[in-house]
Amino acid sequence: MTEKLIFEHSRPGRAAAAQVPAEAPTIDDLPAAMRRDTPLGLPEVSELDVVRHYTRLSQANFSIDTHFYPLGSCTMKYNPRACNTLASLPGFLNRHPLAPASHGQGYMACLYELQEMLKTVTGMAGVSLTPMAGAQGEFAGVAMIKAYHEARGDTERTEILVPDAAHGTNPATAVMCGCKVVEIPTDSDGDVDVDALAEKIGPKTAGIMLTNPSTLGVFEQDILTISKMIHETGGLLYYDGANLNAILGKVRPGDMGFDVIHMNLHKTFSTPHGGGGPGSGAVGVSKRLLDFMPIPVVGCSGGGDDPRYHWLDETDVPHSIGRLSAFMGNAGVLLRAYVYARLLGREGMQRVSEFATLNSNYLMTRLKSAGFDLAFPDRRASHEFIVTLKRQKAELDVSATDFAKRLLDYGYHAPTIYFPLLVPECFLIEPTETESRETLDGFVEAMVAIWNEAKNDTATLTEAPVTLPVRRLDEVTAAKNLDLKHDAAAQDTRSVA
Amino acid sequence: MPFIPHTEDDIKQMLATIGAGSIDELFSEIDTSLRDVDISAVPTRASEQAITRLMQARAQRDSGGLCFIGAGAYEHHVPAAVWEITTRGEFYSAYTPYQPEASQGTLQVVYEYQSMMTGLTGMDVANASLYDGASALAEAVLMAVRANRKSKSARILMPESVHPFYRQVAHNICANQQIVFETIPAEATSGRIDRDALAAWADEDVTALVIPQPNFFGVLEDVDALTDWAQNHDALAIGVVNPLSLALLKAPGQWGHGEGVDIVVGEGQPLGAPMAGGGPYFGILCCRKKHVRQMPGRVVGRTTDLDGRDGYVLTLQPREQHIRRSKATSNICTNQGLLVTAATIHMSLLGATGLENVASTCAATTRDLVSRLTAIDGVERVHDAVFFHECALRVPGRAQDVLEALAARDIFGGVDLGRFYEGMDDCVLVCATETKTGEDLQAYADALTDVLTESSEAA
Numbered sequence: 001m002t003e004k005l006i007f008e009h010s011r012p013g014r015a016a017a018a019q020v021p022a023e024a025p026t027i028d029d030l031p032a033a034m035r036r037d038t039p040l041g042l043p044e045v046s047e048l049d050v051v052r053h054y055t056r057l058s059q060a061n062f063s064i065d066t067h068f069y070p071l072g073s074c075t076m077k078y079n080p081r082a083c084n085t086l087a088s089l090p091g092f093l094n095r096h097p098l099a100p101a102s103h104g105q106g107y108m109a110c111l112y113e114l115q116e117m118l119k120t121v122t123g124m125a126g127v128s129l130t131p132m133a134g135a136q137g138e139f140a141g142v143a144m145i146k147a148y149h150e151a152r153g154d155t156e157r158t159e160i161l162v163p164d165a166a167h168g169t170n171p172a173t174a175v176m177c178g179c180k181v182v183e184i185p186t187d188s189d190g191d192v193d194v195d196a197l198a199e200k201i202g203p204k205t206a207g208i209m210l211t212n213p214s215t216l217g218v219f220e221q222d223i224l225t226i227s228k229m230i231h232e233t234g235g236l237l238y239y240d241g242a243n244l245n246a247i248l249g250k251v252r253p254g255d256m257g258f259d260v261i262h263m264n265l266h267k268t269f270s271t272p273h274g275g276g277g278p279g280s281g282a283v284g285v286s287k288r289l290l291d292f293m294p295i296p297v298v299g300c301s302g303g304g305d306d307p308r309y310h311w312l313d314e315t316d317v318p319h320s321i322g323r324l325s326a327f328m329g330n331a332g333v334l335l336r337a338y339v340y341a342r343l344l345g346r347e348g349m350q351r352v353s354e355f356a357t358l359n360s361n362y363l364m365t366r367l368k369s370a371g372f373d374l375a376f377p378d379r380r381a382s383h384e385f386i387v388t389l390k391r392q393k394a395e396l397d398v399s400a401t402d403f404a405k406r407l408l409d410y411g412y413h414a415p416t417i418y419f420p421l422l423v424p425e426c427f428l429i430e431p432t433e434t435e436s437r438e439t440l441d442g443f444v445e446a447m448v449a450i451w452n453e454a455k456n457d458t459a460t461l462t463e464a465p466v467t468l469p470v471r472r473l474d475e476v477t478a479a480k481n482l483d484l485k486h487d488a489a490a491q492d493t494r495s496v497a
Numbered sequence: 498m499p500f501i502p503h504t505e506d507d508i509k510q511m512l513a514t515i516g517a518g519s520i521d522e523l524f525s526e527i528d529t530s531l532r533d534v535d536i537s538a539v540p541t542r543a544s545e546q547a548i549t550r551l552m553q554a555r556a557q558r559d560s561g562g563l564c565f566i567g568a569g570a571y572e573h574h575v576p577a578a579v580w581e582i583t584t585r586g587e588f589y590s591a592y593t594p595y596q597p598e599a600s601q602g603t604l605q606v607v608y609e610y611q612s613m614m615t616g617l618t619g620m621d622v623a624n625a626s627l628y629d630g631a632s633a634l635a636e637a638v639l640m641a642v643r644a645n646r647k648s649k650s651a652r653i654l655m656p657e658s659v660h661p662f663y664r665q666v667a668h669n670i671c672a673n674q675q676i677v678f679e680t681i682p683a684e685a686t687s688g689r690i691d692r693d694a695l696a697a698w699a700d701e702d703v704t705a706l707v708i709p710q711p712n713f714f715g716v717l718e719d720v721d722a723l724t725d726w727a728q729n730h731d732a733l734a735i736g737v738v739n740p741l742s743l744a745l746l747k748a749p750g751q752w753g754h755g756e757g758v759d760i761v762v763g764e765g766q767p768l769g770a771p772m773a774g775g776g777p778y779f780g781i782l783c784c785r786k787k788h789v790r791q792m793p794g795r796v797v798g799r800t801t802d803l804d805g806r807d808g809y810v811l812t813l814q815p816r817e818q819h820i821r822r823s824k825a826t827s828n829i830c831t832n833q834g835l836l837v838t839a840a841t842i843h844m845s846l847l848g849a850t851g852l853e854n855v856a857s858t859c860a861a862t863t864r865d866l867v868s869r870l871t872a873i874d875g876v877e878r879v880h881d882a883v884f885f886h887e888c889a890l891r892v893p894g895r896a897q898d899v900l901e902a903l904a905a906r907d908i909f910g911g912v913d914l915g916r917f918y919e920g921m922d923d924c925v926l927v928c929a930t931e932t933k934t935g936e937d938l939q940a941y942a943d944a945l946t947d948v949l950t951e952s953s954e955a956a
Contacts, residue, residue: 002601002806006609006845019576020851021931025861027745029883034717036747040849041616050845051578054606054838058587061602065586071595078500079590082545088580091556096566097775098912100904103562106555107774120538132628132776135818135828139670146673169830171823178673181823219526249539250524251531270500273592274835275603276625276795278777294669322669326569326631326662326764327775339552345542348499354520355501361523362511380526408599418595419819436502437511463803468598470808475597478800478812482789484622486612 002469003056007486010043016050041488060469061275062413068439070363072384072416072428073167073215075245075267077356080340083270087335097327101310107335108309111328112298114338121349122244122261123254124284128293130329134242137262137281138173138209143321144260144285144292145207145236146177151292151319157206157235163192165216165420167242170209179206186422190216190376192226205235212239212256213246213382215420216375217360217428227257236260236289244268245432246357246383249350259286268352269337280333291319296328355433356383359440363431366444371451375423384430386423387415393425398454400425402461405472406453409465410446499542561907563937565866567887567928568713568912569630569660570775571741571767573855574932575839576846579769583839593795593831597810598802603834604809607797610841617743617844618736618761619750620783625795625832630764631663633780634707634737635670636793636827637762640784641705641733642676643826644759644791648731650702651676656690658683658712659737661917688716688880688889695726703732708758710738710746713917714926715863715887716880717746724753734758740781741767742885744849744856749783760784769843770836779833779840790816793827858931859886862938866929869942873949879914879924887928889914889921892945894952896925902948908941 062069069076095104115127131137142160149157160174163184171181182200187193208230212220220226230237239253239261245268253261265271265280285293297312314320344352360381367387368374375386389400404414416428431440453460465471517523524532543551564572583589587602594600607625614623627633642651655664655678668678679698682691689712706727710720720736727734736749736758750757766778784792790813798812818825847855863886870876875893892899896913903910915922929938
């Protein structure tokens with residue numbers, strides 16, 4: 001079932017000749033010392049070889065289009081086809097980023113309207129679309145917090161508070177921004193431990209990074225108290241938008257008191273995950289951070305029937321943390337988010353969080369009834385929830401990983417199992433709003449069936465998967481004997497051997 | 498309900514299972530004062546047909562114009578098969594390969610990509626890509642500071658011939674890391690790094706020297722001498738390259754007389770990504786094997802499964818944020834997976850010969866354009882050094898005015914260098930790729946002749 005490497009399809013002299021200029025003109029003025037004299041190492045293959053090889057490789061993937069993909073914290077919802085089709089219109093694809101604004105009014109209109117919609121739906125005063133992924137949005141957010149304090153001469157504020165349940169990007173980002181990370185414990189209900197928080201805040205507090213609903217799948221019940229505490233001590237609040245899908249159109253980070261947020265447009269606004277990117281991490285800010293936003297931002301003058309769009313730069317955003325990408329972030333992704341937002345409209349945005357929450361609570365209830373243990377049994381689910389397989393591990397010696405691998409055999413992508421670190425043998429499950437009741441029921445049946453298999457013969461789980469192109473892979477050896485590229489010489493040796 | 502499959506009956510049954518009276522009740526843990534939101538400023542929903550008409554009209558509005566702008570984003574022909582396959586749902590709607598057994602497609606593509614990039618650059622290791630060329634340079638700087646243990650200064654020598662936006666991004670991302678950027682000026686006549694200015698740092702502790710090839714002016718630097726300089730001064734050498742140019746030019750792994758540069762970064766856009774108003778593109782990052790554990794971003798390795806078959810996994814994850822948290826090499830977690838998929842398919846289709854033909858056609862076409870434009874009175878080359886496929890030209894009058902007049906004739910004549918460099922208000926950076934025909938070049942030359950004639954008559 002495994003597919004050879006493209007290099008192994010290569011035959012000397014074969015080519016996809018329709019794709020390239022037929023001739024290579026000689027460049028006389030290029031000195032010999034600057035010229036390349038080593039092979040490029042690219043395969044020599046026909047167009048059909050290429051099409052068949054990569055089509056086959058695509059078929060070795062699970063994806064939203066082919067499988068239920070309840071990967072917690074990743075919001076794997078359906079990516080409407082229209083978004084890709086319309087963002088790929090030639091007028092958009094062929095526009096150079098430095099082409100004059102007079103020849104980009106259509107594109108800029110979309111971006112401006114997207115900024116406005118995101119402002120409204122999050123309750124923020126300004127939006128900058130340029131960060132290229134959630135992690136870069138986080139970077140922009142913390143950099144703005146730091147710049148804000150520094151602009152006020154408040155240079156002692158260097159501590160960023162991060163709950164111990166937070167995504168790893170939060171502490172990594174705080175450090176990249178030159179801040180010290182202060183960890184805050186979580187209480188038994190999954191909320192931030194407010195008493196512990198009170199002890200850690202003070203004159204060094206630059207801000208707090210919160211995900212709400214949290215990474216534990218529950219809404220932070222004390223958010224208004226926390227917000228008040230942080231602001232009173234002189235710090236700012238950062239909203240990690242990883243879980244925005246849970247509250248879209250229902251509750252707004254701005255109303256909770258957040259000063260800066262990032263949104264993962266590849267989650268909440270359904271732009272493609274693309275096998276790991278491109279993401280898109282737009283940021284929203286409260287009034288006090290408007291002058292610190294990353295550039296470029298789209299401005300609008302004229303209005304009414306004759307709006308004119310222009311780029312805002314350093315002169316318009318005087319304390320801007322500056323440019324974070326060569327041009328305009330993941331520009332084409334923003335168009336996809338725009339189309340999605342327009343297709344939803346305000347009613348549709350509210351329905352996103354309502355049905356994501358309905359699906360999540362339904363799936364949680366059904367798994368609980370089937371005998372599975374919930375990490376937070378007394379809480380409502382948000383758009384996601386956590387099952388802990390601690391008991392199965394103790395009684396049957398099968399791990400969350402074993403359950404996950406067996407689910408693949410049943411045709412379901414596994415939930416998130418490596419995170420959050422606080423819950424042992426966890427399954428962080430996020431069904432999203434675009435899945436039907438039958439799909440959720442099927443998932444419950446598979447979970448029950450796998451549990452029964454474990455009771456009969458644990459090997460069914462520990463040896464899974466058995467139906468995929470490969471069985472379990474040796475990650476330890478992969479890290480020890482690094483093989484990070486195809487070696488043409490080694491291939492020759494292999495074929496001889 | 499768009500994209501929501503629930504029937505009225507589903508909703509009723511599901512609420513009954515949960516034991517809730519309404520969907521709103523599921524939000525009961527949220528303070529009621531937070532739950533009354535007004536989002537009426539968001540427009541009501543548009544049908545697919547309506548939004549299609551709107552987007553077509555807007556795309557149409559942005560269409561047209563003959564583009565001679567380069568400066569970090571280049572118009573190239575992308576074979577039809579590239580995005581046909583890349584946007585297959587199995588690639589488009591998959592995520593990070595956390596379950597490798599269910600993600601072999603994506604993982605093998607990245608492994609093939611890494612193999613192609615190391616081949617192209619002559620380096621040992623490539624990561625699975627970063628966001629774009631500019632942020633890749635920022636990550637390379639942070640990486641160099643970690644990797645160069647002989648240096649204590651965190652001093653980076655940054656030539657002004659590096660793309661101005663890349664320099665800004667590197668500065669902004671490294672702003673809070675006590676990294677010192679020292680600017681090395683370019684020679685006015687050649688457009689290359691000023692070697693005397695560089696020599697002034699000979700006795701100082703230098704962490705890394707950034708070497709652009711080609712540089713922002715399109716000019717080719719003396720990369721051998723610069724790489725040797727870095728190595729002789731215990732500084733790491735960071736190459737910033739256009740990957741397409743490597744089909745013609747010496748690979749960074751061979752620069753200088755030692756073992757080549759330490760780190761190579763670049764903008765991957767010329768390898769199959771449309772210009773698309775600035776993104777999504779992807780950042781290339783390759784390095785020497787000895788630096789691999791300081792490398793940011795994802796990397797895929799080959800291993801075997803329980804039955805001994807080859808398979809692919811994410812590896813070296815202990816460098817990354819989800820394990821190391823505050824001690825990670827970077828906060829990055831995604832790569833630009835879809836763009837890497839496109840680039841891998843693109844490079845497979847072109848092959849070595851195709852890539853060489855495209856690169857040399859670009860170089861020849863720009864030479865043709867330059868000779869047509871410099872035949873016009875008052876238009877001349879700014880620099881005398883050899884270039885790849887971009888060239889700075891001096892024009893009579895202000896570059897900005899000339900470019901605006903050309904744009905009014907639907908010709909995007911290049912980039913106004915005065916926007917970035919003092920004393921270059923009359924300089925335009927032009928680029929002509931393989932997409933431009935002789936007629937296109939002549940259309941530019943004719944339009945420029947008209948524009949300059951009109952402006953001299955007006956004066």
